[in-house]
Amino acid sequence: MADTSSKPDHFEVRVLRQDGPQASSYWERHRVRYEPDMNVISVLQRIASQSQTVDGKEVSPVAWECNCLEEVCGACTMVVNGRVRQACTALVDRLMAEQESDIELQPMSKFPVQRDLVVERRRMFRGLEKSKAWVTVDTYGPMGAGPRISQTEQENNYPLSQCMSCGCCLEACPQYTKVELVQGDSESDDAFAERQDSTFDGEFVGAHAISQVMLFNGHPIAKNDANERLDSLMAPGGIQVCGNAQNCVAVCPKEIPLTTSIARAGRATTVRAITKFFG
Amino acid sequence: MPNQKVMIIGGGLAGLAAAMKLAELGVDVDLMSLTPVKRSHSVCAQGGINSVNKQTRLAGDNEWKHFDDTVYGGDFLNHQPPVKEMTEWAPRIIDLMDRLGVTFNRTTEGFLDHRRFGGTLYKRTAFAGATTGQQLLYVLDEQVRRWQSQGRVKVYESWDYLGPILADDGTCCGCVAQDLATMEIRSFSADAVVVASGGCGLIFGRSTMSMVCTGSAVSRSFQMGADYGNGEFIQVHPTAIPGADKLRLMSESARGEGGRVWVPSTPQDSRTPRSIPEAERYYFLEDRYPEYGNLVPRDIATREIFNICVNEGLSVEQGRQCVFLDLTHIERSELDRKLGGILEIYEKFQGVDPRDHPMKIFPAVHYSMGGLWVDYQKSGSGGLQWGSPQNQTTKIPGLYAIGECDYQYHGANRLGANSLLSCIFSGLLVAPSLVEWLKIVPKAAADQPSSLYEAARQERQVRHDKLLNRPSGGENPYLIHEELGDVLTKSATVVRRNPQLEEGIDKVLELKDRAAACSLSDTGNWTNQNVVFTKALQDMFPLALTVLRGALARDECRGAHFKPDFAMPSLKCEEPGERIREAEAWCDRFEGNVDKWLKSTIATWQGDDVELSYEEVDTSLIVPRPRLYGLVGADVIEEVWKERVAKRTDVEATTA
Ligand SMILES: Cc1cc2nc3c(=O)[nH]c(=O)nc-3n(C[C@H](O)[C@H](O)[C@H](O)COP(=O)(O)OP(=O)(O)OC[C@H]3O[C@@H](n4cnc5c(N)ncnc54)[C@H](O)[C@@H]3O)c2cc1C
Ligand code: SF4
Ligand code: SF4
Numbered sequence: 001m002a003d004t005s006s007k008p009d010h011f012e013v014r015v016l017r018q019d020g021p022q023a024s025s026y027w028e029r030h031r032v033r034y035e036p037d038m039n040v041i042s043v044l045q046r047i048a049s050q051s052q053t054v055d056g057k058e059v060s061p062v063a064w065e066c067n068c069l070e071e072v073c074g075a076c077t078m079v080v081n082g083r084v085r086q087a088c089t090a091l092v093d094r095l096m097a098e099q100e101s102d103i104e105l106q107p108m109s110k111f112p113v114q115r116d117l118v119v120e121r122r123r124m125f126r127g128l129e130k131s132k133a134w135v136t137v138d139t140y141g142p143m144g145a146g147p148r149i150s151q152t153e154q155e156n157n158y159p160l161s162q163c164m165s166c167g168c169c170l171e172a173c174p175q176y177t178k179v180e181l182v183q184g185d186s187e188s189d190d191a192f193a194e195r196q197d198s199t200f201d202g203e204f205v206g207a208h209a210i211s212q213v214m215l216f217n218g219h220p221i222a223k224n225d226a227n228e229r230l231d232s233l234m235a236p237g238g239i240q241v242c243g244n245a246q247n248c249v250a251v252c253p254k255e256i257p258l259t260t261s262i263a264r265a266g267r268a269t270t271v272r273a274i275t276k277f278f279g
Numbered sequence: 280m281p282n283q284k285v286m287i288i289g290g291g292l293a294g295l296a297a298a299m300k301l302a303e304l305g306v307d308v309d310l311m312s313l314t315p316v317k318r319s320h321s322v323c324a325q326g327g328i329n330s331v332n333k334q335t336r337l338a339g340d341n342e343w344k345h346f347d348d349t350v351y352g353g354d355f356l357n358h359q360p361p362v363k364e365m366t367e368w369a370p371r372i373i374d375l376m377d378r379l380g381v382t383f384n385r386t387t388e389g390f391l392d393h394r395r396f397g398g399t400l401y402k403r404t405a406f407a408g409a410t411t412g413q414q415l416l417y418v419l420d421e422q423v424r425r426w427q428s429q430g431r432v433k434v435y436e437s438w439d440y441l442g443p444i445l446a447d448d449g450t451c452c453g454c455v456a457q458d459l460a461t462m463e464i465r466s467f468s469a470d471a472v473v474v475a476s477g478g479c480g481l482i483f484g485r486s487t488m489s490m491v492c493t494g495s496a497v498s499r500s501f502q503m504g505a506d507y508g509n510g511e512f513i514q515v516h517p518t519a520i521p522g523a524d525k526l527r528l529m530s531e532s533a534r535g536e537g538g539r540v541w542v543p544s545t546p547q548d549s550r551t552p553r554s555i556p557e558a559e560r561y562y563f564l565e566d567r568y569p570e571y572g573n574l575v576p577r578d579i580a581t582r583e584i585f586n587i588c589v590n591e592g593l594s595v596e597q598g599r600q601c602v603f604l605d606l607t608h609i610e611r612s613e614l615d616r617k618l619g620g621i622l623e624i625y626e627k628f629q630g631v632d633p634r635d636h637p638m639k640i641f642p643a644v645h646y647s648m649g650g651l652w653v654d655y656q657k658s659g660s661g662g663l664q665w666g667s668p669q670n671q672t673t674k675i676p677g678l679y680a681i682g683e684c685d686y687q688y689h690g691a692n693r694l695g696a697n698s699l700l701s702c703i704f705s706g707l708l709v710a711p712s713l714v715e716w717l718k719i720v721p722k723a724a725a726d727q728p729s730s731l732y733e734a735a736r737q738e739r740q741v742r743h744d745k746l747l748n749r750p751s752g753g754e755n756p757y758l759i760h761e762e763l764g765d766v767l768t769k770s771a772t773v774v775r776r777n778p779q780l781e782e783g784i785d786k787v788l789e790l791k792d793r794a795a796a797c798s799l800s801d802t803g804n805w806t807n808q809n810v811v812f813t814k815a816l817q818d819m820f821p822l823a824l825t826v827l828r829g830a831l832a833r834d835e836c837r838g839a840h841f842k843p844d845f846a847m848p849s850l851k852c853e854e855p856g857e858r859i860r861e862a863e864a865w866c867d868r869f870e871g872n873v874d875k876w877l878k879s880t881i882a883t884w885q886g887d888d889v890e891l892s893y894e895e896v897d898t899s900l901i902v903p904r905p906r907l908y909g910l911v912g913a914d915v916i917e918e919v920w921k922e923r924v925a926k927r928t929d930v931e932a933t934t935a
């Protein structure tokens with residue numbers, strides 16, 4: 001149990017800030033009063049409310065993203081004391097036990113920074129679109145129940161369906177590199193989004209999307225589109241980019257068996273390639 | 280009319296269900312959300328979603344019973360036609376979710392597995408591990424992405440809805456919104472706008488809800504003329520884990536599996552909980568409700584826990600209210616087997632193993648039954664007329680509301696696992712209604728003058744600029760939010776008393792003025808979360824006043840609204856004849872109360888405060904009956920009541 005007597009009155013938080021896209025980043029130090037049961041979110045809330053650095057300088061509140069505060073929405077991913085994770089489950093007591101010194105917060109490095117700790121992760125959702133991560137049904141009308149699914153199948157699929165697109169697996173992956181484009185002065189929002197999408201499509205999709213392909217290819221109805229999904233994994237930016245470093249699986253907060261999915265996808269794409277060659 | 284478009288505000292279950300159904304019906308959809316839709320609050324729902332199913336049917340269940348449980352649970356304040364329609368559609372909705380790939384838990388034979396939730400005798404609740412809401416939201420998100428890839432749906436993520444745009448004739452023809460990154464304020468034209476923005480828990484400071492549940496979208500619609508229904512009905516969950524940032528839900532199953540609730544007999548005993556001897560522990564639920572013990576229903580558990588901390592001063596901690604929920608007497612292996620998932624949540628967030636240390640819990644605001652007032656068209660069979668443009672429309676023509684932010688389905692109290700259902704149902708229901716509305720819109724949005732859109736945009740821009748340019752040294756919005764939360768939590772959650780409510784209103788009015796004088800610590804125009812929060816804060820006051828004024832006016836107890844000064848009494852007489860006479864009087868009083876208070880509270884915004892009016896509730900299908908839980912003499916009252924109803928139906932039969 002949190003033993004408050006041995007806790008400091010205050011502690012320091014170092015935040016890597018950035019005022020906008022492409023702006024240079026800088027460290028800023030804040031002092032926060034210790035309270036029991038704090039997590040990094042409540043630390044950031046205190047910082048926002050104080051808007052003052054250690055040296056008493058008035059500053060704008062640090063920007064960050066969050067929503068559920070229960071580690072199910074994936075919004076609050078950031079690099080805490082050098083490790084990519086969710087801010088909402090980063091407990092101050094635990095951080096202090098792990099590392100005596102200050103708490104250090106940085107935005108993820110694989111996504112464009114929008115401001116401070118807020119990054120733009122649209123590329124992940126584009127990856128899901130490219131992978132056709134959905135079940136194609138005839139209609140939303142009443143057509144009776146879905147296919148029967150055994151307990152074993154459910155137990156295999158459920159872990160994969162918990163992916164919350166948080167991005168930890170991509171931050172940790174040596175093969176996943178940042179793509180940051182700048183909107184042209186005369187470029188419309190739509191044209192910019194299109195240019196982004198086509199750039200994303202040529203770059204590595206990452207472990208999360210490969211795992212989603214295996215989820216849908218294992219579903220009795222969704223597997224009708226299995227070949228298209230495999231083809232997307234064989235295109236540039238697909239599974240061949242993965243160097244099998246296995247960093248992804250180590251950081252996934254949902255403990256999704258990503259390397260198992262990658263291995264399965266590897267075998268499936270090989271079979272697909274052979275069939276296509278002889279087909 | 281060509282090029283018509285619907286704008287949906289919110290990508291939770293309700294908004295996404297509406298978007299995919301509209302897309303299927305061939306309507307172009309814009310969908311706007313504060314967060315990427317996949318990160319909407321619906322992901323938090325753990326428990327499950329209700330419907331009659333094959334297994335419950337074998338046990339004698341049917342749609343009517345689900346309907347009856349829902350209106351009885353709602354203390355008859357729900358209009359009955361929409362509830363009847365929803366419960367009839369429930370099995371088809373589960374089928375659809377199943378076809379869309381939700382990884383529901385399965386039985387040995389591969390059918391959907393179900394569990395039992397409060398307020399019913401049947402195992403109606405389908406679930407996917409401990410993350411049902413997340414799984415449901417994901418399949419809808421996937422479907423909407425599928426339509427997006429076909430260009431039928433366009434998603435605007437990280438946009439803040441600032442309010443509807445009304446044409447000269449008062450019809451909604453679009454909305455104004457702000458990009459959270461660039462801070463650009465833009466007008467969107469649309470032939471209908473659907474608000475699907477979820478609950479408003481944040482007006483209570485902290486709650487079990489997510490951080491974007493500020494009610495801002497609802498309040499902005501309300502301030503533009505959409506009425507608000509049943510605002511005073513707020514569900515409080517008995518067991519949440521108090522956190523510095525959020526109050527996280529601790530599932531009812533912890534008590535179901537033998538958890539005991541207690542406080543040390545000595546206030547704020549400083550010993551470690553496990554070293555406090557049995558004799559010095561007060562198991563107040565077991566003591567006061569020997570029959571039900573720790574498993575009293577939600578509202579009773581909530582009131583008792585609240586009472587022991589607030590009024591009896593027996594909170595476990597100084598300066599923070601909580602009681603112990605103790606599982607340490609149960610075998611570890613048994614706990615792991617039965618409660619593994621939820622105990623991990625406690626461990627993850629508290630850093631403490633609940634198998635070794637009693638959990639600390641306290642009630643928390645959990646759900647808002649009230650919401651934007653919406654209409655419906657009743658069908659011949661007492662349900663709803665599909666495709667009527669009246670379904671789910673607010674007071675403003677062309678502005679619709681669905682999901683947790685409408686007031687329609689849960690009356691005075693929501694049954695567990697009925698909310699995910701009402702969200703998806705209202706989303707699917709509104710789609711064909713919008714198709715019909717599009718056929719009869721008085722004037723296509725595309726034909727409205729551009730000056731209308733520019734004026735609406737300009738108005739919001741002025742408000743924004745004024746806020747940014749406020750002199751420094753004024754009020755701090757984050758601190759005012761804390762104060763607002765404290766006032767509402769004190770006066771309008773578990774136990775409500777008129778003097779406290781009156782005091783609460785005074786304080787809220789004062790805070791409202793102070794919030795208008797906030798200074799921003801960020802005056803820039805790039806991802807300025809400070810200004811977005813301050814606007815949301817200022818827009819909390821109309822809703823806070825709606826809750827308080829509604830609660831003050833309603834001098835009775837109904838569902839989640841508990842006013843001890845107006846509670847129906849237990850029977851006191853011992854002598855059987857006397858007791859029956861007393862029960863008759865009790866039933867007279869109950870009927871009088873039904874006449875007076877079985878009405879929806881309708882709030883209208885008057886520019887600086889709310890005005891209340893009342894609307895009859897459609898109880899045409901099931902006659903309201905008393906909820907007698909925990910009353911002394913309940914059996915006698917029930918007998919008397921049944922006789923009355925029987926007599927009345929006889930009379931109706933003979934006169935018919
Ligand atoms: C902890 C918890 C557990 C629960 N468990 C269950 C359960 O087991 N079973 C059950 O039936 N119910 C449960 N509920 C209730 C249920 O989860 C919610 O009622 C439901 O998910 C609400 O869905 P929604 O679509 O109405 O809104 P939400 O999912 O809240 O979505 C609202 C959307 O509106 C957007 N939005 C809000 N404001 C704005 C704005 N100003 N501008 C633009 N967009 C905006 C948000 O970004 C979001 O996309 C639970 C609730 C909680 C808090
Ligand atoms: S296994 Fe592949 S996807 Fe995972 S971290 Fe390594 S390279 Fe990246
Ligand atoms: S696979 Fe895991 S780490 Fe990667 S996005 Fe999904 S939840 Fe996050």
Ligand code: FES
Pocket residue numbers: 065066067068069070071072073074075076077086087088089
């Ligand atoms: S806020 Fe949702 S995962 Fe942390």
